[in-house]
Structure formats: C-alpha cells, structure tokens
Amino acid sequence: MEAGLMQVGRRGFLGLAGAGAAGAAVALGAQAGLGQRRTGAPAAGMYAFEGPHQAGIVTPAQDRMYFASFDVTTRSRERLVALLQDWTRAARELTAGREVGGGTLPYADPPADTGEAIGLPASGLTLTFGVGPSLFTGADGTDRFGLGGRRPAALETLPHFPKDHLDPSRSDGDLCVQACADDPQVAFHAIRNLTRLAFGTAALRWSQLGFGRTSSTSSSQETPRNLFGFKDGTANLKAEESGELDRHLWVAAGDDPRADWLAGGTYLVARRISMRIETWDRTSLREQEGIFGRDRAQGAPLSGGREFDRPDFTATSRDGAPLIATGSHVRLAHPSQNDGHRMLRRGYNYTDGDTSLGRMDAGLFFVAFVRDPARQYIPLQNTLARQDALTEYLQHTGSGLFACPPGVGPDGWIGEGLFA
Numbered sequence: 001m002e003a004g005l006m007q008v009g010r011r012g013f014l015g016l017a018g019a020g021a022a023g024a025a026v027a028l029g030a031q032a033g034l035g036q037r038r039t040g041a042p043a044a045g046m047y048a049f050e051g052p053h054q055a056g057i058v059t060p061a062q063d064r065m066y067f068a069s070f071d072v073t074t075r076s077r078e079r080l081v082a083l084l085q086d087w088t089r090a091a092r093e094l095t096a097g098r099e100v101g102g103g104t105l106p107y108a109d110p111p112a113d114t115g116e117a118i119g120l121p122a123s124g125l126t127l128t129f130g131v132g133p134s135l136f137t138g139a140d141g142t143d144r145f146g147l148g149g150r151r152p153a154a155l156e157t158l159p160h161f162p163k164d165h166l167d168p169s170r171s172d173g174d175l176c177v178q179a180c181a182d183d184p185q186v187a188f189h190a191i192r193n194l195t196r197l198a199f200g201t202a203a204l205r206w207s208q209l210g211f212g213r214t215s216s217t218s219s220s221q222e223t224p225r226n227l228f229g230f231k232d233g234t235a236n237l238k239a240e241e242s243g244e245l246d247r248h249l250w251v252a253a254g255d256d257p258r259a260d261w262l263a264g265g266t267y268l269v270a271r272r273i274s275m276r277i278e279t280w281d282r283t284s285l286r287e288q289e290g291i292f293g294r295d296r297a298q299g300a301p302l303s304g305g306r307e308f309d310r311p312d313f314t315a316t317s318r319d320g321a322p323l324i325a326t327g328s329h330v331r332l333a334h335p336s337q338n339d340g341h342r343m344l345r346r347g348y349n350y351t352d353g354d355t356s357l358g359r360m361d362a363g364l365f366f367v368a369f370v371r372d373p374a375r376q377y378i379p380l381q382n383t384l385a386r387q388d389a390l391t392e393y394l395q396h397t398g399s400g401l402f403a404c405p406p407g408v409g410p411d412g413w414i415g416e417g418l419f420a
C-alpha cells in the first residue's frame with residue numbers, strides 16, 4: 001500500500017459504526033466523525049486530512065488535479081476566519097468521501113452538497129490550502145485583515161522573468177486550494193463545494209484542471225511522462241527522503257521571525273507553462289534528448305547508466321563535447337548548479353482545448369513546493385528562462401506563489417496559527 005493511504009471498505013465503515021473498529025477505520029472515525037459516506041464501495045482510498053503537514057504535498061501524487069485561486073471579497077477578518085473554518089470542516093468530509101454538511105437534505109432548501117460525487121469513493125482526494133501575498137497587503141498598500149506584520153518576507157508576488165507572457169486573469173490570488181484525486185469528478189466536486197461555501201466571502205479568480213501527474217513524490221510510484229513524451233519526476237524530492245524534506249521543503253521555526261505560524265508548512269509555486277507541442281513534434285529525437293539531457297525511452301542521463309543513476313556532467317564524447325549539453329534542462333536544474341537546492345515538484349499535464357491558430361492549448365501546470373522560494377525557485381527560473389534549450393518550446397502564461405500553513409490536529413482549522 002502507498003505511504004499514508006488508508007483502504008477503508010464497507011466492512012471497515014460498518015465496523016466503525018458498530019462496536020470496536022481498529023486501524024484504518026478508527027483513523028477515519030477520529031478525523032471525520034460519523035456522517036454519511038457517499039458510497040459503500042469496497043477499498044476506497046483515503047489520505048488522512050490531519051497531521052503535522054497538509055496532505056497533497058508529500059502524499060503520493062494522484063492522477064488528477066483541480067487547482068483553484070480565490071479573491072477574498074469581504075473586508076471582515078471574522079468572515080475570513082469563518083470561511084477557513086468552514087473550508088476545514090468541509091475538507092474533513094470531502095477527503096473522507098462524505099457529503100458536505102453531513103448529507104442534510106432539507107426539502108425546501110438547496111442541498112448542502114452539490115451531489116455529483118454521490119456513489120463515488122474518496123478516490124484519494126487531498127485538499128491543500130495556501131495564502132497569497134495579496135491577502136496580507138492590498139494593491140494600495142493597505143493591511144487588509146491586520147495580518148501585515150505576520151507576512152513572511154518570502155511571500156511576494158513572483159517577479160517578472162525573461163520571456164514571461166503572463167495572463168493576470170490566470171495569475172496570483174489571495175487563497176488557493178489544490179485538489180488532487182484519482183477521479184476528476186471527485187476533484188471537481190471538492191472545488192465546486194468549497195467555492196460554494198465561499199459565496200459572499202471569496203470568489204473564484206482562476207482555476208486549472210490537470211489530467212496526468214508529471215512527478216512522482218514517492219519512490220513507490222512509477223515515473224510518469226510529460227506531454228513532450230519524457231519521464232518527468234525522476235530526480236524529484238521524494239517522501240522517503242525525510243532529512244532532505246526538512247532541509248528543502250518544510251519551513252522551520254525561526255526561518256522567518258515574523259512568520260512562525262508557517263513552521264511545518266511550505267511555499268507553493270504554480271506556473272502555467274504552455275508547451276509548443278507542434279514544434280516539438282517536428283524536432284528530431286536526438287535534439288529532443290539533447291535538450292533534456294536524458295534519453296526518452298528510459299529517462300537515463302545521456303552520460304550513461306539507468307534512470308536513477310547520477311548524471312555525470314564531466315563525461316564527454318570523442319570530440320570533447322559534453323554528453324549532457326551545457327544548455328540542457330537537467331544540467332541547469334541540477335542541485336550541483338544551484339547551490340545544492342532541490343524542490344518537490346508536483347505538476348500536472350493540462351489541456352484547455354485549442355488556440356485561435358488551431359494549435360493545441362496544452363502544457364504543464366508546474367507546481368513545486370519549497371522551503372524558501374527566494375533561494376530555491378526564483379534564481380533557477382531566471383537561469384532556465386535565459387539559458388535552458390527547452391525555453392524555446394515553452395511560454396509561461398500563469399503564475400502564483402502561496403504559503404501553505406502546517407497541517408491541523410483534530411480540533412484545528414487551516415491557517416489557525418496565522419490569526420492567533
């Protein structure tokens with residue numbers, strides 16, 4: 001079984017409702033209460049909502065994603081807090097495969113849950129929440145909710161990078177929710193219901209559907225492929241590397257004296273990267289492999305060996321040229337070129353139909369989690385934008401940076417520490 005995934009079947013659930021349930025079912029009951037589960041189907045995968053860190057970061061990447069960014073429309077701090085509490089309550093239900101609002105159906109009112117996930121299991125749903133820089137400081141410099149003094153120094157709108165072509169209506173936001181699941185309808189249902197709960201307090205600003213994970217976050221997972229056909233996620237930071245996670249992923253107490261509320265949390269970088277698929281498809285395999293610095297079939301470094309072997313950047317061909325080219329993606333992105341920095345990538349392939357020129361509007365919705373974006377993301381993105389051979393085939397069209405608070409305990413709510 002994958003790390004952190006609980007298999008809760010009909011027997012487990014019925015057992016919980018009865019006398020003494022153990023193991024997974026107890027975990028379900030403790031965190032989710034005894035509301036109506038949407039299905040009695042066996043072997044419904046479920047990740048614990050509670051824990052020191054939010055789920056959806058190091059839990060194994062699911063097959064589907066629906067990412068949403070929100071603008072907070074209220075000026076009231078109390079209403080913002082109430083929204084985060086409502087979202088936490090709903091997230092406990094949704095991730096346990098239960099209907100929002102306990103499945104209440106007063107006939108004279110709209111149902112508490114929108115209903116399209118009835119009959120579907122939890123499907124490994126995780127919900128990961130974040131806060132953007134604009135939640136702290138408005139465009140006119142105002143301290144919107146009295147949180148200005150608690151804003152982490154690293155939580156700034158990402159700078160403009162060379163060749164960026166950002167659409168403001170697909171960028172930034174006050175709050176974000178990343179919903180990942182093995183069923184797209186379950187991920188959609190989660191965002192829809194959270195959006196509905198936010199009515200009058202926060203409004204959807206932009207959203208992105210992703211259909212195929214482009215990273216492994218656990219060594220138990222097979223490396224998937226991106227839309228250029230290459231294995232993606234080979235050298236990713238993985239859940240099993242606990243020391244490395246503390247070093248590169250989780251914010252520690254003392255990292256930022258203004259923002260100890262973020263200890264145990266992390267930063268989420270989102271980039272909507274359009275990929276020039278038609279041009280790529282007219283490029284030779286030799287050139288494609290040279291651009292990445294890995295072979296397409298196995299994902300092995302061009303210096304030799306197998307997928308998970310270390311790339312040898314000193315290896316040269318008979319004519320003295322480096323086997324992994326100086327402008328290749330893996331050389332430029334490798335920790336040895338970036339002061340030892342790593343990141344946890346958790347992106348998804350996407351398509352939004354086609355463009356007015358009849359090209360596929362498709363690419364990578366790049367999501368990465370880092371302990372410090374100012375050191376781990378911004379310098380690397382500047383390097384890639386200027387030197388990476390891959391850049392010719394890409395266009396960054398959306399962007400966002402969010403701080404993801406730590407996870408919650410049984411009575412906690414997301415972002416509690418920020419408002420304490």
Ligand SMILES: C=CC1=C(C)c2cc3[nH]c(cc4nc(cc5[nH]c(cc1n2)c(C)c5CCC(=O)O)C(CCC(=O)O)=C4C)c(C)c3C=C
Binds near residue numbers: 230233271333335377
């Ligand atoms: C700024 C960070 C990065 C962006 C943006 C980015 C875009 C991007 N990447 C691929 C495909 C691959 N990336 C791979 C490795 C890799 N990429 C980054 C960072 C960014 N990529 C890092 C830190 C690494 C790991 C480097 C290392 O430690 O060796 C690979 C190789 C396989 C792997 O390790 O995952 C591929 C393939 C695309 C298509 C893309 C934009 C659309």
Ligand SMILES: [Fe+2]
Binds near residue numbers: 333
């Ligand atoms: Fe990459």
